[in-house]
Amino acid sequence: MTGQAERSVETLLRTQIVDPDCAWSLGSYGAVTAIRRNPDEPARPLDDGRIGLTTDRGAIALAVSSALRPFAYETGFTGGWSQTVALCLPAAACAMGRRAVLTELGPDAAAVRPQDRDGILFDLGLGLEAVDACVRVTDPALTARLRAMTGRPLFEAGNPAVLALKVSSPHRVFVARLGRIEIYTAIPAPYGIGDPGPHSHILPKLLLMRRTHAATAPIPHGWVPVAALHPAHPGKDASGLSIPFDAGRHAAFERLLDAWGDPVLVALRRAVLSGEVPDPVLADGRFARLAIRAARAQRAAMDA
Known part of the structure; x- marks a missing residue:
């Protein structure tokens, strides 16, 4: 660049x-x-x-x-x-810790707020390629409990770490090469309504797909x-x-x-919004079809 x-x-x-x-x-x-x-x-x-x-x-x-x-x-x-x-x-420059088990990382010196920098980061061990999904803990009791569970996969059968995290709702801190987002709101109860603003979600079934x-x-x-x-x-x-x-x-x-x-997708969008028939050669493929569908939804919204 x-x-x-x-x-x-x-x-x-x-x-x-x-x-x-x-x-x-x-x-x-x-x-x-x-x-x-x-x-x-x-x-x-x-x-x-x-x-x-x-x-x-x-x-x-x-x-x-x-x-x-x-x-x-x-x-x-x-x-x-x-x-x-x-x-x-770039795929070659995005890798983070890629830890597969709960791991203590130490104080969060890069925390956005100074008062949070003494909190202890624990990598949840989700094995993500480009993101370290962590929690930041300030409660001594929770810190001790998580330390006792380090080295174990978070979602292994019988791991009490998941319940401990849900009950205590520590800060969630997701870190990548380009920066971080920190969430201070409570983790919602199962089937509960979460905060409509800052929030986090972890879906084990999707994680199994190993997609970025x-x-x-x-x-x-x-x-x-x-x-x-x-x-x-x-x-x-x-x-x-x-x-x-x-x-x-x-x-x-x-x-x-x-x-x-993508210039090709932008051209397809522009054609649809102008009332033209998209070039059938350019319109072939999943991403092209989704872009055309989006543009048609926009035309419908304009005409409503």
Whole structure:
């Protein structure tokens, strides 16, 4: 990445981080942290050179590097579409600890808030390629319990660590080469309603698939998405409820697609939105079909 391109990526991140309608996620397939703040929620920018912010419910801290590549795309589905800018690293440069058992890492010196830096990090041992999925513990009793369980797979039969974590709800801290997201909210009870803002989820059945991302995400070969930003959606509010189509938001994401999207998928999208028939050669393939489906959903929303 050239210096100009790196500055463009930094501009992208800094522009979106100040928008409360933009959500962020960091993780891998089956294990993700996500953060979104309310428009009136106090947020403090970081003063240590990292791009990010902290609230009373969570924090995000990112750093631009020459290896980082954004990739913007849309995915159509029944009843609508999603929009994402994946933040990708080369597969050869994204590896983290890849630990397969619960492991104590020591004090979290890189914690976003100074008061959290004495907390003890435990890698949950999910074996992810590009993300260390951790918890940060300040309670001495929980620290002692987890230390007694280190060296064991988290989800092995009879491991009491899972229940201990659910009951105590320590901070979840997911770390990648480009930064981290920290979640301070409580882990919801089974079948309970979690915090609509900062939250995390770990889905063991998806982890077994050993994927870095969903099969519907058109990530270029050789790249791994470790985080993503999700700009304000033209047809949904922050809670996912439908809103009247917002042409400004639609145009804003179109600019991101022009800058960071796959030119073939962008051309298909533009053809559909213009009322043209997509080139049948370009329209062949899963990602092309999903892009066309997203564009058709957008046309329907515009005409509603």
